[in-house]
Amino acid sequence: MSCRSLMLLLLLGTALPYAQASAEMPAADTPPATFNGPMPSPDEVLAIPSGLSALLHARVIAPGNGREERLQRLAEMIFDRDGMDLQYDADATYTVAETWQYRRANCLSFTLLFVTLARESGIQARVQEVEQVVSWYQDAGALYSVGHVNAGIGINGREATVDLDRNVLYDRQGPRPISDARALAHFYNNRGAAQMEAGDVQGARAYLQASLRQADDFTAALNNLGVLESRQGHLSLAKAYYLRALQAAPRHVASLANASALLARLGEARQAARLQLRLQNVRQGDPFIQYGLGVQAERAGDADRAIRFYRRAIRLYGSAHQFHFALARAYVMSGNLPRADHELMRAQELGGTALQTRYQEKLDSLQRWRRQQASLRVH
Structure with a gap:
């Protein structure tokens, strides 16, 4: 998942005074390194702990x-x-209760927290999904996700x-509403991927299969199960997961790459070549992949x-000022x-009012540099 800076894209109201919570805020606990405890049930993932419920009622609802x-007060209460x-913590795929306990969240944990608390406050809220994004960070550059x-x-x-x-920067389709079950599929998949990287094969498998129980066509979990089983030498099972992933999403880049490599390894050269060709076509037509290259x-x-x-990325997605x-x-x-x-100048035109100053500074800096170079040539 991609998200780094704790900033709301849009708030509808102005800052308003709020009531102070009657209870003293408990200090945040130290987060665990891995998710080795019992797997939380779907209800446990979204359950609001008593301390957070008290704070929500005092600061937002009352x-x-x-x-x-209420939406404005909810944002203030959280941040x-x-x-x-x-x-922010990129590895913090937490339940609502754990987010309260550790005061850390990635984009998924934050979304589950915000939607759950918004609904409790009488605000219509839903989880939304974006298939592809590019994020820009001041220090780290760009990240394709x-x-x-x-x-x-x-x-x-x-x-x-x-x-x-x-x-x-969202893909052209932008955010799309998803069911709570699919949101939970994201949660269990993230946990499964984390456990796989930590070397916990059984835990990873359990979480990834839990993801599929929430959404049996969840491509990320199918692909990750393929990776897990391939690493364990269960190549036929890995192949089955990859092909299920491609049945659900025929243009899924990771599954295409993984499946074609596995089929070549299994000696199924013709099918591997077909998937490689499809992968090349997808990459050629994907502005985010071209940008990443x-x-x-x-x-x-x-x-x-x-x-x-x-230039190819711009031909495919010309309105992206970042490109x-x-x-x-x-x-x-x-x-x-x-x-x-x-x-x-084109980036400045497309970037909108919020980015006018930033791009004007870049233009001014470039023009100063050009004048300096011209002065050096004259002398």
């Missing part, structure tokens, strides 16, 4: 007013230092999205390759400053 005000003071969730809110006939990551080329110092990949910004960087690397100027 002051009254309308749903917009304020005298509330939960929730912090398959799979992301956030919260959808309905208030007074209006719709809003609440997301941990304010720098995320551009990032790799840029980091390797290959400006020409980066330009080719970024134009990446292409501008590649043009600077190649020494083509007029093209870099053009792409920066």
